[in-house]
Amino acid sequence: MTREGTYFREELFQRINALKKEMNALVLAHYYTLPEIQQVADIVGDSLALARAAEKNNADVIVFAGVYFMAETAKILNPAKQVLMPDLFAGCPLADSCPADEFRKFKNQHPGAIVITYINSTAEIKALSDITCTSSNVEHIIRQIPEEQQIIFGPDRNLGAYIAKKCNREMVLWQGYCYVHDDFSEEYMLKACAEHPDAELIAHPECQEEVLRHAHFVGSTKALLDYTVSSPVNKFIVATEPGILYEMQKRSPQKSFMMAPKEPDNPRGVCTQMKQNTLEKLYQCMLNRTPEIVIEEKLRLEALVSIRRMLEMSPG
Numbered sequence: 001m002t003r004e005g006t007y008f009r010e011e012l013f014q015r016i017n018a019l020k021k022e023m024n025a026l027v028l029a030h031y032y033t034l035p036e037i038q039q040v041a042d043i044v045g046d047s048l049a050l051a052r053a054a055e056k057n058n059a060d061v062i063v064f065a066g067v068y069f070m071a072e073t074a075k076i077l078n079p080a081k082q083v084l085m086p087d088l089f090a091g092c093p094l095a096d097s098c099p100a101d102e103f104r105k106f107k108n109q110h111p112g113a114i115v116i117t118y119i120n121s122t123a124e125i126k127a128l129s130d131i132t133c134t135s136s137n138v139e140h141i142i143r144q145i146p147e148e149q150q151i152i153f154g155p156d157r158n159l160g161a162y163i164a165k166k167c168n169r170e171m172v173l174w175q176g177y178c179y180v181h182d183d184f185s186e187e188y189m190l191k192a193c194a195e196h197p198d199a200e201l202i203a204h205p206e207c208q209e210e211v212l213r214h215a216h217f218v219g220s221t222k223a224l225l226d227y228t229v230s231s232p233v234n235k236f237i238v239a240t241e242p243g244i245l246y247e248m249q250k251r252s253p254q255k256s257f258m259m260a261p262k263e264p265d266n267p268r269g270v271c272t273q274m275k276q277n278t279l280e281k282l283y284q285c286m287l288n289r290t291p292e293i294v295i296e297e298k299l300r301l302e303a304l305v306s307i308r309r310m311l312e313m314s315p316g
Ligand code: 13P
Pocket: 045, 046, 047, 048, 092, 120, 134, 135, 136, 178, 206, 220, 221, 222
């Protein structure tokens, strides 16, 4: 049995499950967290599914095993609920690459443009935005914007470029990126495809165009997962964060999945921030009801506008 901090794993599962009942808590986890976190969570999902789950539930406490912007979004939607996070320092470097002061200047350079912002951003950036989006709903949202309307998109340049091309729209892009997705190389990808001609390459749109153009299917974490279930193909090379392989394998035990390769010993292969959510930290955060997400009310109300618009404009 694996030892996790001071408790054994099974004991932690039991204690967490008992606390869930006692606190009337809902544990949400992103697909990129550790398998044991996904096992103990009530809902595992991508950014959109988790935002929706955070919006509609009867829990008194939300415990968010993900990264900071996700828990912050849950708190923006639920001011009356306590929102806890196992590790407050599990941030998102993509979100951090877009400071509010600089983004305000960027926005001011394009007066009249509508600002559509990836959910992987801080509350301050959401407050400066017209509509928030995720990789699941970005296309659906962009297609609702009149063609003559100029669009500013941030902070992910790869997702922005992908969607601008797909929707045939000119978009002004903030030049942020996710190190996990941006780091896949075309050369290694092509080698893997040549070595496994029976496999399909599937990729998240946070990857660079030079990778995306070789993919059989491009989609959000949830779309990739659904594709592996519905596709008749039995082997996949997956270009996204490796945490999703746990759910892919669970849903299709007869199929085989391999991570798209990176250079040997590349330390940027996993989202280390997502992995900061350990069972021990999850248990301690529930037991002690800390760390808790706190957000100033004025900022919350400003950020809520763009999140609400996203939820209204998303497909059903
Ligand atoms: P999705 O969950 O929307 O696919 O986003 C991926 C991601 O990088 C989350 O941080």
